[in-house]
Amino acid sequence: MSAIVLKNSLKLKKSFQAASRYKKEFLLYSFSVILIILIFDGFSFTSILLTCIVFLLSLFHFYFIGKKRSGDIALIKDVFSNITKHTYKNSSEITLNEGLTDIETEIKLMYDKIQADIEMLVKLERVRKEFLGNVSHELKTPIFAISGYIETLLDGAIKDEKVSGHFLKRAYEHTENLNSLVEDLIGISMIESGEMKLSKRYFNLKAFIEEIIYEFSDMASNKSITLSAGEIRKGLQVYGDKSRLKQVFTNLLQNALKYTNQGSVEILVEEEDNLVNIRIKDTGIGISEEDIPRIFERFYRVDKARSREVGGTGLGLAIVKHLLEAHESKVGVVSKLNEGSEFFFILKKSIF
Ligand SMILES: Nc1ncnc2c1ncn2[C@@H]1O[C@H](COP(=O)(O)OP(=O)(O)OP(=O)(O)O)[C@@H](O)[C@H]1O
Numbered sequence: 001m002s003a004i005v006l007k008n009s010l011k012l013k014k015s016f017q018a019a020s021r022y023k024k025e026f027l028l029y030s031f032s033v034i035l036i037i038l039i040f041d042g043f044s045f046t047s048i049l050l051t052c053i054v055f056l057l058s059l060f061h062f063y064f065i066g067k068k069r070s071g072d073i074a075l076i077k078d079v080f081s082n083i084t085k086h087t088y089k090n091s092s093e094i095t096l097n098e099g100l101t102d103i104e105t106e107i108k109l110m111y112d113k114i115q116a117d118i119e120m121l122v123k124l125e126r127v128r129k130e131f132l133g134n135v136s137h138e139l140k141t142p143i144f145a146i147s148g149y150i151e152t153l154l155d156g157a158i159k160d161e162k163v164s165g166h167f168l169k170r171a172y173e174h175t176e177n178l179n180s181l182v183e184d185l186i187g188i189s190m191i192e193s194g195e196m197k198l199s200k201r202y203f204n205l206k207a208f209i210e211e212i213i214y215e216f217s218d219m220a221s222n223k224s225i226t227l228s229a230g231e232i233r234k235g236l237q238v239y240g241d242k243s244r245l246k247q248v249f250t251n252l253l254q255n256a257l258k259y260t261n262q263g264s265v266e267i268l269v270e271e272e273d274n275l276v277n278i279r280i281k282d283t284g285i286g287i288s289e290e291d292i293p294r295i296f297e298r299f300y301r302v303d304k305a306r307s308r309e310v311g312g313t314g315l316g317l318a319i320v321k322h323l324l325e326a327h328e329s330k331v332g333v334v335s336k337l338n339e340g341s342e343f344f345f346i347l348k349k350s351i352f
């Protein structure tokens with residue numbers, strides 16, 4: 001019995017404490033009403049009675065306001081502490097009183113935003129770990145091979161001219177791979193950190209593509225693949241960093257030729273308002289549907305064994321993606337296994 005009385009008196013005390021936060025408002029409110037009564041009615045019995053009633057009513061009024069507010073604040077506090085303790089599985093589990101729907105919506109939005117940020121950070125951390133693992137693996141392979149060749153040479157193979165020539169050539173090839181890997185990595189990190197300064201200007205697309213086709217003609221004819229460009233208007237000028245865009249075309253053409261065994265590789269150009277659609281189309285091995293979303297990731301190769309055979313680290317398309325993003329463009333791909341692939345992107349053109 002005495003415990004119940006104690007509990008209730010504690011509750012009452014708490015509510016009054018909460019209500020006491022509004023004492024200024026309470027005093028201002030009741031005194032202004034009392035003043036109005038006194039002005040209109042003077043110091044009569046009725047006015048004194050009314051004054052007492054007003055005083056008591058406003059006391060109860062503010063007591064209940066205080067009680068309600070402290071209840072609301074306690075509820076909001078509970079929600080925050082539940083968020084900290086990860087009690088909720090999703091934002092729909094967060095509920096407040098009816099009068100607090102605005103705050104509830106805001107807390108839900110904040111909760112969803114925090115969850116999305118955390119997910120992104122976890123993903124970034126995973127990507128970073130994967131990246132470090134891949135880099136070390138890719139560096140280890142050529143270094144291991146080079147040290148193996150040198151060790152064999154030191155063990156005596158150096159005396160055999162034919163064998164030593166072969167080993168030195170292989171070791172040299174691996175140093176070249178190592179060099180291009182490091183250059184690609186530096187390139188990607190420079191684009192990502194915004195350190196890569198682009199020097200954008202208008203240049204002639206036809207001459208640019210003809211030059212690239214010429215550079216790849218040997219590679220194509222060695223594999224008996226027809227390499228050609230479609231119709232390109234003579235005066236067509238596109239806007240961008242010529243040398244970076246050359247890297248884009250080079251990486252895409254290299255892939256098209258690398259992953260095509262027979263048939264053709266074509267560069268197709270289509271003008272549209274102030275844009276140019278560029279497509280690099282091959283009749284190669286194609287890419288399966290499940291691999292397509294991943295090929296632009298750093299180090300992702302569809303067939304690792306085959307990639308090793310034809311060379312490559314899986315950085316080419318990641319570089320293409322980043323470089324085109326730096327040109328406010330986006331690379332896309334359509335592909336069918338054993339039929340071929342088509343990589344496409346847009347560039348801005350001069351309208352004069
Ligand atoms: N035209 C294509 N046809 C078929 N598969 C392709 C084509 N282009 C890319 N791919 C697939 O996408 C993967 C990623 O390509 P990416 O250019 O990034 O790497 P890579 O060619 O293996 O190596 P790198 O370009 O760094 O020398 C390739 O390993 C290949 O499996």
Ligand SMILES: [Mg+2]
Nearest residue numbers: 255312316317
């Ligand atoms: Mg490539």
